[in-house]
Amino acid sequence: MKRDKALLPYRGGTLANAVAKEAASAAGQVMFVGSPMRRRGLGFGMVPDVFPGEGPLGGILTALQFSAAPWNLVVACDMPLVSAFFLRQLLENAELWDVDALLPAGPSRRLEPLCAVYHRRSRQALYAAFERGVRKVTDALEGLRAAAFLVPETEPLQNVNTPEEWAIYAAD
Numbered sequence: 001m002k003r004d005k006a007l008l009p010y011r012g013g014t015l016a017n018a019v020a021k022e023a024a025s026a027a028g029q030v031m032f033v034g035s036p037m038r039r040r041g042l043g044f045g046m047v048p049d050v051f052p053g054e055g056p057l058g059g060i061l062t063a064l065q066f067s068a069a070p071w072n073l074v075v076a077c078d079m080p081l082v083s084a085f086f087l088r089q090l091l092e093n094a095e096l097w098d099v100d101a102l103l104p105a106g107p108s109r110r111l112e113p114l115c116a117v118y119h120r121r122s123r124q125a126l127y128a129a130f131e132r133g134v135r136k137v138t139d140a141l142e143g144l145r146a147a148a149f150l151v152p153e154t155e156p157l158q159n160v161n162t163p164e165e166w167a168i169y170a171a172d
Helices: 015-027 055-066 084-096 122-131 163-170
Strands: 031-034 045-048 071-075 101-105 115-119 146-150
Touching: 015 071, 015 084, 031 055, 045 055, 055 071, 055 115, 055 122, 071 084, 084 101, 084 115, 084 146, 115 122
Parallel strands: 031 045, 101 146
Antiparallel strands: 071 115, 101 115
16 A cells, blocks of 8 residues: 555544554453554554564564453454454454454455454464464464354455555545
């Protein structure tokens, strides 16, 4: 997109703030992972990415490193339709299931690792995969007790990657 998606204007604030408010409503606490200099003023806690430039898996590892919570809801900042209701369902189910990670999947069964719940104990296995050079989050799940949380509709999981996709949501 050639722009910081987190800072896109959305619903009177930024896209990241809109997503963070939904996550806060579901989980109670929110922490951004990223560059504190680029994301100043978002209104939520910020931790610097321990693995800058290493993609989403590095961000997930950073979140798990800084969190004391047993279960951690991870949500990408570019999902304009994600809701507190959906995130709450995901988190509540993760706490009930005997898994290390719970990832939503639509009818195609494609896992969405950037709107998922990770138990703190998953950090060790994820980090081991990261150390082996794995960067794709779904590949790093090998060896974990990860489960799919089947959802009938993938609309809350849609992210924004192009100006054309952003144009659909920008008018909201």
